[in-house]
Amino acid sequence: MIQLRNVTLRRGAKVLLDGVSVTINPGEKVGLVGRNGAGKSTLFALLNGSLHEDAGEFSVPAQWQLAQVAQHMPETDEPATAFVLGGDTRLVALQEELARAETAGDGIAIAHAHSDLADAGAHDAVPRAQALILGLGFRPDELDRPVDSFSGGWRMRLQLARALMCPSDLLLLDEPTNHLDLDALVWLEGWLQRYAGTLVVISHDREFLDAVTGVTLHIDSQQLTRYGSNYSGFELLRAQQLEQQQAAYAKQQDKIAHLQKFIDRFKAKATKAKQAQSRVKALERMEKIAPVLASAEFTFEFREPQNLPNPMLAIQDGSFGYGEKIILRNVNRSVLAGQRIGILGANGQGKSTLVKTIARTMPPLAGRVTEGKGLAIGYFAQQELDVLRPQDTPLEHMIRLAREQAAATGQSDREQDLRNFLGQFLFTGDMVQQAVGSMSGGEKARLVLAMIVWQRPNLLLLDEPTNHLDLATREALAMALNEFEGTVMLVSHDRALLRSVCDEFWLVGRGAVSPFDGDLDDYQRYLLEEARRIREQVATASAAANAAPAGTEPRLNPQEQRKLQAQQRQQLATRLKPLKKERDQAEQRIAALEAEKAQLEGRMATVLAPAEIADAGRRLKAVAEELESLEERWLELSGEIEAAETASG
Template sequence: MITLRNLTLRRGAKVLLDGVSLTLHAGEKAALVGRNGAGKSSLFAVFNGQLHEDSGEFSLPAQWRLSQVAQHMPETDESATAFVLGGDTRLMELRAELAQAEASEDGMRIAHAHSDLADAGEHDAVPRAQALILGLGFQVHELEQPVNSFSGGWRMRLQLARALMCPSDLLLLDEPTNHLDLDALVWLESWLQRYAGTMVVISHDREFLDAVTNVTVHIDHQKLNRYGGNYSAFELLRAQQLELQQAAFAKQQDKIAHLQKFIDRFKAKASKAKQAQSRVKALERMEKIAPVLADAEFSFEFKEPQNIPNPMLVVQDAELGYRGDAAEKVILRGVNRSVMAGQRIGILGANGQGKSTLVKTVARAIEPLGGTLTEGKGLHIGYFAQQELDVLSPDSNPLEHMIRLARDVGPQAREQELRNFLGSFNFSGDMVAQAVGTMSGGEKARLVLAMIVWQRPNLLLLDEPTNHLDLATREALSMALNEFEGTVLLVSHDRALLRAVCDEFWLVGRGQVGPFDGDLDDYQRYLLDEARRLREVAKVAAAAPVAVPAPPVAAPQAQRKLDAAARQQLAARTRPLKKELAQAEQSMARLQAEKEALEARLGTPLPPADIAEAGRQLKGVVQSLEAAEERWLALTGEIEQIEGSAA
C-alpha cells in the first residue's frame, strides 16, 4: 500500500502539503482533486520519485512496478505498434535476453528465455498493443504508420497506449482525457475499470472520475482529506460538511430556478422527455451540492443578448472542408441543418470526422466549399476555438486583448472598466500585463471566455472549451451556459457539461451531419458497440489479410456533375417541405411573442374580466404554439428522412 505519514512538501518557499497522512490500499483507484496550484502534480512527483518529501515519511512496496504517461512528445520513426509494444519493458528485456542467448548459442539459456517470454505474454503481445491503439481511436491502416507521421494529439494518445501496455502495480494518470474524444474516452473508462492494480488519477472530467475511481483524495488548504467513493460521492459529502458551516445558499437559487423552468416547459413533451429528465438530474445534483458551488472562488455569467434572430442559421446543401493550394478537401457533404433561437445542441462524433470543420464554418473561420449558409439578421457569434491561440496573440497581455476588442468590436470602455472586468475572471494585479504566451492553458481559456462574454453574443460556438479548465471553472461554465438566453452549439468530451447544457444532439460521421436520436447513455452504448465491431474487423484483418481493390473513382469533373445533379433532385423533393418549415418557424416565433406578451400582461394588476380574457387567449396561443412545434418537428423529420435516404 501507499503510505504518507506526517509528510510536508514545499516548492520553493511555498508549502504545498503540511504534515499530511494518507493510506491507499492495493487495488484502490483514487482520484486526486483540488484547485489548480494546490499541489496535485507535485504529489504525483513524490509518488514516482521525481520529488522527495521535505519532512515526514513516504513509502510504497519496493516490488511494485510503476507506469505513467510520459509527458514529452515522442519523436521516432518506429511504427505505432512497435512504439506501444515498447511500453512492455519486461517483454523488451526478455527479448534482448533471448537475442543474447542465441548469440552465445547457450541452449539452456535459450530455453529459459523462451519460457520467460511465454510467461510475459509474448504470444499475444502484438494483438494486445494493437487493441490499445485501436481503442484509443486509431484506424487499422494506421497501425504500422510511423509515430512521427501523426499530429501531436495523436502521438500523446500513443504515449497513453504505451503506458497502458506496461505491466504495472501502480498506474499514475495526469489528465489522461485531454487529447481524447468521447469514443476513445468511453473505451479508456472500460479498460481502466478492468485494471487490477492501484491507480491514482488527476482529471477535471467528473464523469470519467465517477466511472473509474472508488476513492477521492482532496487537497485543500495544504491538507489531504480522504473520502470513500467516487467524485460525486465526495462532492455530496463535502457539501454536507460545508452545510454545517453555512446558513444559506441564496446565490444558487437563480440557477436552480433556470433548470426548473426548462423542466416545467418540456417534461410533458415526448420529443424532449430525455433531455428534461437529464435536467431533473442536474437540478437534483445542484440542490445537493449547492454549498460546494457557493464555495467556488470563480463564477461568471453571459450577458443577455441584445437581440435573438430566429432562425439563427440555415445551412442548405452545403459541402464543408478546406481549400488547399492544389485541390479542395471535402469533409462533410449534403449538410442541411437549421439552428433555431434557444437551441442547445451537442455535436457528437469521433476525432477527424468533421466536428471542428462544422464549427469553424459556422464561425466564419473557413468558407463553405458549396451550398449556402444563411445567417439570421443580427446574428452575433461568440467562438471558443479548440486551440485558444487561434483567437489569442501570444505576445499580447489580457488588457491589450480587451482594449483591442472594445475598440474593434465594442462596446467602448475606459481602461479601468476593462481592468475591473478582467478582475471578475481572476485576472488581477500583475496578471493583466502578463504575456498570453507564458500563461497556462486554463488561464488562456478563461481569457477567451472573458472576451466572449464582453461581446454579448446570441450564438455560442464552443469547441472543447473545458480542455484546460479545472472542476470549479467547469461548474461555473455549466451554470453560465444554463442561464444563457441565446443558442449554444457545443463540442466537448466532458459528458457532465453535455448533459447539463444540451437538449439535443447532432452526430457528425461518415461525411454527414444528422440528428442523433437518443441521449448520451445511448451514444456511449453506440460507441462501445462500434469499438467491438472495429476490433473484430482488426482481428479478421490480422488473421487473414486480404487485398481489397479500391472502388472505381469518377473523374473529378464527372463526379462534380453527378453530385450537382443529385443535389438538384434532392432540392426539388425537399423544397416544398422546407417552404412549409420556414412558415412554421415564423408562426412559432409569432406565437412565442404573443405568449410572452400575455404572460407579462397577466403579471400586472388587471380587472377580473380582463384576467379571464387574457387567460383564455393565453390558453389558445399555447395550444397553437404546441401544434406549430409538432408540425415543425414532423417536417424536420420528413426532410431529414429524405436527405438521409439520398446520402
C-alpha cells in the same frame, strides 16, 4: 500499500501539504481532487519518486512497477505501433537480453530469454498494443504511421497508450481525458475498470471519476482527506461534513461567549476569582473549531445579446472538409434562436470541421451557409492558441478586441475598464501583463472565455471548452451557458456539461449530420453498437475471403483489407501461442539437459568408485533418452509453427 505518515510537502517556500497521513491499499482506484494549485501534481511527484517528502515518512512497495504518461511531446519517426510497444519496459529488456545472448552464442541464455519472453506475453504484444491505439480513436490505417506525422493531441494519445501498455502495479494518470473524444473516453473507462493494479488519477471530469474510482483523496487547506467513495459520494459526504462543522462552530461560539461573559463579570471579584481563572484556562484549552470559509468561487455570465436573429443560420446542400477532401456531404440543417445543441460523433467524423465551417475559419466546399442578420459568433477553438497570440498579454488581447469594436460601433473603452473586466476572470495585478504563451491551459481557457464574453455573441460555438478547466470553472461555465439567452452549439467529452446544457443532439458520422433521437446514455449504447457493427463487418469480410473461389481476390477496400489482415494476425497469434510456449519450454529443458549431460560425461572421465560410475551411467542414459524425445518434439512444434506462418502469408 502506499502510506504517508505526517508528510509535509513544499514547493519552494510554499507548504502544500502539512503533516498529512493517508493509506492507499493495493488494487484501489483513487481520484485525487482539489483546486488548481492545491498540490495534486506535487503529490504525484512524490508518488513517482521525482520529489521527496520535506518531513514525515512516505513508503511504496519497492517491488511495485510504476507506469505514468510522459509529459513531453514525443519526437520520433518510429511507427505508432512500435512506439506504443516500447512502453512495455519488461518486454524491451527481455528482447535486449535475447539479442545479447544470440550475439554471445549462449544457448542456455537464449533458452531462458525465449522462456521469459513467452511469460511476458511477447506472442500477443503487437495485437495488444494495436488494440490500445485503436481504442483511443486512431484508424487502422494509422497503426504504422510515424509518430511525428500526428498532431500534438494525437501524440499525447500515443503517450497514454504507451503508459497503458506498461505492465504496472501503480498507474498514475494526470488529466487522461484531455484530447479524448467521447468514444475514446468511454473505451478508456472500460479499460481502467478492468485494470488490476492500483490507480491514482487526477481529473476534472466528474462522470469519468464516478465511473472509474471508488476512493477520493481531497486536498484542501494543506490537508489530505480520504473518502471511501467516488466523486459524487465525496461531494455528498463533504457537504455533510461542512454542515456539521458549521453547526459545531456555531455551538462552540455560543459556549465561548458564555465563558467570556462569566470571566468579564467576575474576574475582579475576590470571591469569584478562582472560578473566573478556571474559566480562562478552559477557554485556553478549548480546541477551536474553524469556521467554514466561503471560498470565492469563480463565476461569470454572458452578456445579453444585442439581437437574436431567427434562424441564426441555415445550411443548404453543404459539403465540408479540407482542401479537396470532403468529410461531410449534403448537410441541410438550420440553427434557431435559443437552441442548445450538443454535437456528437466518433473521432475523425467531422465534428470540428462542422464547427469551424460555421465559425467561418474554413469555407464550405459546396453548398451555402446563410447567416441571419446580425449574427454574432463567439467561437472557442479546441486548441486555444488557434485564437490566442502566445507573445501577447491578456491586456493586449483585450485592447485589440476593444479597438475592433470601436471601429465597428464608434464606442471605445478605457484601459482601466479592460483591466477590471479581466479581473472578473481572475486576471489580476501583473497577470494582465504576462505573455499568454507562458500561462497554464486553464488560464488560457479563461482568457478565451473572457474574450468571447466581451464580444457579446448571440451564437456560441464551443469545441471542447473544458480541456484544462478545473471542476469549479466547469460548473461556472455550465451555469453561464444555462443563463445565456442566445444559441449554444457544443462539442465536448464532458458528459456532465452536455447533460446540464444541451436539450438536443446532432450526430456527425458516416459523412452526414443528422438529429440524434436520444440522450447520452443512448449515445453510449450507439457507440457500443457501432463497434459491434465494425467487428461484424470485419468478420463478414473474413468469411468472404475464405469462401472466395481459387484464383479470385476478395473485393475489399484497402482499409477493410488492413482490418482483415490485423484480425488474421491476431487469430494466428492466439492459435500459435500454446505451440510457441511449449517449444520455448522444450528449448529451455534441452539447454538444461545438455549442460547436465556435459557435466556427467566430464565426471565419468575422472576416477570414480564403481557405485558412482553406475549411478552416473544410469543418469546419463536417462538424460540422453529425454534429450532425444525433446529434440523430436521441438522439431515437430517448429514445423507446425512454420507451416502455419507460411500458410498465413
